[in-house]
Amino acid sequence: MEDRFFKNIPHRTIERLSQYRRALQIYSDKGKTSIFSHQIAALLHITAVQVRRDLMLIGxxxxxxxGYDINDLITLIGELIDSPDGQxxxxxxxxxxxxxxxxYFRGKREKLKIVAGFDTNPEKANHEVAGIHCYPLEKTAEIIGKEGIKIGILTVPGDQADETVRIMVExxxxxxxxxxxxxxxVxxxxxxEEYNMISSIEKVAFYVKERQ
Amino acid sequence: MEDRFFKNIPHRTIERLSQYRRALQIYSDKGKTSIFSHQIAALLHITAVQVRRDLMLIGxxxxxxxGYDINDLITLIGELIDSPDGQxxxxxxxxxxxxxxxxYFRGKREKLKIVAGFDTNPEKANHEVAGIHCYPLEKTAEIIGKEGIKIGILTVPGDQADETVRIMVExxxxxxxxxxxxxxxVxxxxxxEEYNMISSIEKVAFYVKERQ
DNA sequence: TTTGCACTGTTAAATGAATAACAAAATGGA
DNA sequence: TCCATTTTGTTATTCATTTAACAGTGCAAA
Structure with missing residues (x-):
């Protein structure tokens, strides 16, 4: 039994595919219809070989x-990384x-929609915040279940992270x-996936220091 | 002539060192004074071997x-990745x-201080925003030069990115x-360093989809 | 004491990812 | 028509990183 073929696509390639799509959309918005590997590469600060290799991997x-047809490629990347019914x-x-x-997200991704927010602050709960309905945290199980939400972004203060993620998972x-x-x-x-902004800034600071 | 010894430390290790320090501080705040490699590993979702190897690399x-003395290790990591005079x-x-x-940053890093903000919006310029003085973008060269700022975080809307980064570099x-x-x-x-939140969310969404 | 355990530190091997090298083919110009 | 150029697609190689293997050692318990 063969796995779906992109099961063996390297993690790094998956990350880049998402970035390719964004870069392609920028090009597409400028009215371009095709693009060379070295142009994609320049946008993402990588090599043209790597772009071609990634595209080879996805067939x-x-x-x-x-070069590559921008719309076809955007479509194909979408078929690979998006869920057909949306998430x-x-x-x-x-x-x-x-x-x-x-x-940031507003209107950018058709197949990936932010549909609810949660907050413990009663000022925010039950209101719209940035156009998204905000629920009190106690409603998590109910809303997540009802809406079939599978993906959560954790942006609470650090000291509430553990407890919040427990509720999310449950x-x-x-x-x-x-x-x-x-x-x-979890x-x-x-x-x-953990992302720490302070570490990112520290990394930039480190390499700035090292280069002088 | 030997380079400073940590010139040959892998990029990934540098990233992790910053994360180790943060994890260590959390442990330290709980009153602990020493920690095992497998405890650090559990916090960061990596293996104990990798932790020991990273620590070996920094000597x-x-x-x-x-195990490891938490305060000593925090100090050593600081000596490696921080600039002695701050940035x-x-x-x-x-x-x-x-x-x-x-x-996020407030009070977290002694050697790394956010000292100025810039914005084109005249409502914000010349006011304090979140405790940081905000200047109009035209003052960039003056303030950056005067303060000796070398690190910039770009959080403008996407369509202003190119122009803003040009001003920053200049x-x-x-x-x-x-x-x-x-x-x-640049x-x-x-x-x-580029970081795209949408790509990160897409990556999570992709692996959620793949696992079902 | 001595034995077994739970750790660290280090070298060796395996895996994963990026780069290099190059064949193949379409195009435009001589 | 044929050649030089430009670009893709793919395999081979190199490089980077992680994981495995294991030697060494202090401590605790018997």
Missing amino acids: YSGSLRK KVAIFGMGDLGRAIIN AGIKGVLNYTPTPVE PDDVYL | YSGSLRK KVAIFGMGDLGRAIIN AGIKGVLNYTPTPVE PDDVYL
Whole structure:
């Protein structure tokens, strides 16, 4: 029995595919219809070989001397990484960061929709925040279940991270993106991605220091 | 002539060191004074071997059966990744995301200080935003030069990214962390790190989909 | 004491990812 | 028509990173 073929696509390639799509959309918006591997590469600060190799892995062929058809490629990447029926996302913590993500996202992804927010603050709960309905945290299980939400973004203050993620997982969330400064624990069947802004800034600071 | 010994430390290790420090501080705040490699590993969802290997690379030794001294290790990591005299950071774009980062950062890093914000919005310019003085974008060269700021975080709307980063680089910024959805260009002597939230969410969504 | 356990530190092997090398083919110009 | 150029697609190689294997050692319990 063969796995779906893109099961063996490297993680790094998956990450880049998402970035390719975004870059392609920018090009598409400028009225372009085709693009060379070296142009994609320049946008993402990688090599043209890597772009071609990634596209080879997903089975897309360009045409010699014309490059890749932008719309076809956007479509194909969508078929690979999007869910055909779409996926719903909830934001836990409607502070600055939660709002920033909502605004960032607005209208960008058809197949991936932020449909609910949760917050303990009664000022926010039961109101619209940045156009998204915000529920009190106690309603998590109910709403997550009813809406079939599987993906949660964690943007609460660090000291509430553990407790919030526990509630999320219990309610049925299967993928967590943790923007909190506190590392969290999830069961094996939940995909977890941690991102720490402070570490990113420290990394930039480190390499700036090292280069001088 | 030997390079400073940590020139050959893998990039991934550098990233993890910053994360180790944060995890150690959480442990330290709980009153603990020493920690085992497998405890650090559990916090960061990696293996104990990797932790020990990373610590070996930076030349730190724990003691058998007691593990690592938390304070010593925090200090050593600081000596490696921090600049002794500190580094100043500016935020370009004082929207939700800019404010979120400022609040995130507050009081967390002694050697890395956000000292200025820039925004084109005259409502914000010349006021304090989240405790940081916000200047109009035209003042970039003046303030960056005067303060000796070398690190800039880009949180403007996507369509202003290119122009803003041009101004940053011209003013003397040597490290850029781009949180904008638009990839930018910088000269070779400027360290650039791009982070795209949408790609991160897409990645989580992809692996959630794949696991079902 | 001595034995077994629970750790660390280090070298060796395996895996994963990026780069290099190059064949093949379409195009435009001589 | 044929050649030089430009670009893709793919295999081979190199490089980077993680994981495995295991030696060494202090401590605790018998």
